[in-house]
Amino acid sequence: MEFELSEEQRLLEASLRRLLADRYGFDRRKAHARTPEGWSREVWRAFAELGVLALPFAEEEGGLGGSAVETMLVAQALGEALVLEPWLATVVLGGGFLRHGASAELRAAIVPRLAAGEVLLAFAHTERGATADPADVVTTARREDGGWRLNGRKTLVLHGDVADHLVVTARVTGAPGEERGLAAFLVPATASGLARRTLRTNDGRRAAEIVLDDVAVADDCVLGEPGEAFPLIERVVQEAIAALAAEAVGVMTLAHRLTIDYLKTRRQFGRPIGSFQVLQHRATDMLIAIEEARSMAIWAAMSLDEPDAAERRRALSAVKALIGRRGRFVAEMAVQLHGGIGLTMDYAVGHCMARLLAIDALFGNAAHHLARLADGGGLIRAA
Structure with a gap:
């Protein structure tokens, strides 16, 4: 198979590498890692200005309509600079749930702000004692009039300490390991009953322990079909x-x-x-x-x-x-x-x-x- 980048893809890669070369040397990275958040808001705004945060989203929703190839080019450049910013958590993970599972109204409300660098997302999925199987979820979601109640605990939520919204997976029915019965919810980090504790990972990044104690979530914050989210x-x-x-x-x-x-x-x-x-x-x-x-x-x-x-x-x-x-x-x-x-x-x-x-x-x-x-x-x- 022949794989050749287009002129636009080369320009994107060159622009991002130039930005990182100018503003993300190893000494600056160490300084960013020592801050309370562990990364730079200034660099994050620069990513937004370059269009890196808007890349995978549809143009009609405020994005650039990029493909997996553009995402690959961005990820490789960020890896070569050992970037600490929450691009994976916000754009790939949180953004992926928005693109594939959110309603048009929810995307319209969040995607433009995400692309502008104003909103951060995180994927709250991993639980203590769970395996790497995506269906190994114990956290529960209980149906009630007008919404849901979430109870459980998530761990090692990448950049969950600074996220404005958390994509939380929970079990509506069934036992841990069953693909049927899973649901995903977009939960504001300020929701009543949600508590988080900052963790520092071995690679110098930040994560969070998330506790969900009877957290109320409205129906319009459900991502995909409840019970069929696997x-x-x-x-x-x-x-x-x-x-x-x-x-x-x-x-x-x-x-x-x-x-x-x-x-x-x-x-x-x-x-x-x-x-x-x-x-x-x-x-x-x-x-x-x-x-x-x-x-x-x-x-x-x-x-x-x-x-x-x-x-x-x-x-x-x-x-x-x-x-x-x-x-x-x-x-x-x-x-x-x-x-x-x-x-x-x-x-x-x-x-x-x-x-x-x-x-x-x-x-x-x-x-x-x-x-x-x-x-x-x-x-x-x-x-």
Whole structure:
């Protein structure tokens, strides 16, 4: 398959990379990470001005009508800069639920403000003790006149500490693990009975613990069909996996570039260590792993248009399995070739490793998706 970017896509990528190069060096990133929110509102406004936040939404709703390819390009550039801002939580996850599950009235009320950088979203789905199965939900939604009552606890909600609205998954009927009986709700963070506590993740980002104590939600804030939300949840998670695959490619690219620069400048026995053949071979192995991951990220973006849900599920599991393994390999090689400095948080390679491990863990790690792929008969089913 021939894959060639259009002129508009090249312009988008170049503009975003130029903005990040001018305003998002590693020292500035460390300064952003030390703030209470852990990221920069100023950079977020710059993303809005560039159109990055409006990209995947329809033009008639205040967006730019971008495809999965544009999302892939943005994610890769953000990964290469180790960006901390809540783009994944707001645009890909929260925005995905708006695009695929919200009413036209709800989209009209939120999408323009999201695109302008005025509204932040988060996906409150993961629960303590739950598996990576999207249907493993214990939080309950009880029907009452004019709306719903939510009760439960969510954890590790990415950027849930600053979100203005939370997309909360809950069970209307059935037992944890059953695909039938799930619902999704858009809940204001200021809702009575909702409490949140800020968490700091291993990769330097922020998340939240969310407690829902009889939280009232109106009918017009239901996303999709109550009790039939599993396909919606799975679809948005698959889009997030595709974005994470592209981000991982960006992070791996940064780790490789830093490693090559280090091999050229670090001297041992009177010459650069990059002159030693065994280290050259390891750097080459890193590059091969990155190119494999890049191919899978492109395939992930293309697979989102697959109409067959089972085929799409297999493809995204294959992507997640390979991206997790290649990301871990590149991170380990980068740290080993740097030596002790590679493990410090004062140097970018350590942050690359932390982010790649976090990407592997999100929405099921490589081992989980490899097992899921095997249970489903493999990537290519036998005739």
